Amino acid sequence: MSDEKSKWINRLLVLIALTMASVYLFPLYWMFVTSLKTGSEVFATPPALWPEIAQWVNYQDVWQSKNMARYMGNSLFIATGVMLITCLLGTGCAYVLARYRNFWIDVGLFLILMLQVLPASLMVTPLFVGFNQLGLLDYPRIAVILAFSAKTMPFFIVLVRATFMSVPYELEEAALVDGNSRVGAFLFIVLPLARNGILVCAILIFMQAFGEFVYAKSMIQDAQLQPASVGLNTFMGPNTVEWNRIMAYSMMYVLPILGIFILLQRRIVAGLTSGALK
Secondary structure: OOHHHHHHHHHHHHHHHHHHHHHHHHHHHHHHHHHOOOHHHHOOOOOOOOOOOOOOHHHHHHHHHOOHHHHHHHHHHHHHHHHHHHHHHHHHHHHHHHHOOOHHHHHHHHHHHHHHHOOHHHHHHHHHHHHHHHOHHHOHHHHHHHHHHHHHHHHHHHHHHHHHHOOOHHHHHHHHHOOOOHHHHHHHHHHHHOHHHHHHHHHHHHHHHHOOOHHHHHHOOOHHHOOHHHHHHHHEOOOOEOHHHHHHHHHHHHHHHHHHHHHOHHHHHHHHOHHHOO
16 A cells, blocks of 8 residues: 555544544533523524623532532542442452352353343332331432442443453462462552553543432432532423523533543553553
8 A cells, every 4th residue: 555545544534533523522512602601592593603702600600509519529429439439349359250260250240240231220219228228318428329339330340350351360470479478469460550440440430420310319318418410400490491501510510520531541541451461
């Protein structure tokens, strides 16, 4: 293939990638633009790609009237709790499933995968009844953390297991020969090599938990303890829907996730390619 032809193919691929990225990112742009419009501009025909006068006051109004700091704090508390519990318990389970392979391990992995199939709407009722009998609903945020941790644990275990399987077992054997215990070999040899993959899974779990709605809506009745996902539901009235304020709320809601992704993008890419260990 000539250099000229190869150059044109690369340009075409870049153009296709940019087009797909634009299509994917346009809803985010439209959400931002709508958040800066007045109520009449939102329903204007044809819709404007940018408001005549940007209504930045929408953000201040929503932040103060909806007490966004409280909602965001609750979301952060729930997401952090879910991530910590899932990582602490799931990492050890994933390591065992990666290193000790037999028939019963395969059965256990199959059961874990089956748990991932169950939707949250199906699990919320039995969990609500069980937590009520145990008295956990007196601490509703803790109940949501436990419920969602059980939901995300299979997803985390399956992905991190693949990361551990990519770490050569010979490295552990060498560490054991040098006098390390099994726990020492895991903590000082295997875990550092698998850290990027674990970090990627932890970020994905955090993002899922930060947007959790079903368990929080069902188990948390006190408005002071509800996360931002449930707070967004308060905009829906019987007679009107304030789309500009909803979009302003949504922009402030997604900004932390976008910030985390931008700051850790190199780590995320490294974790996605961690299977190429030698």
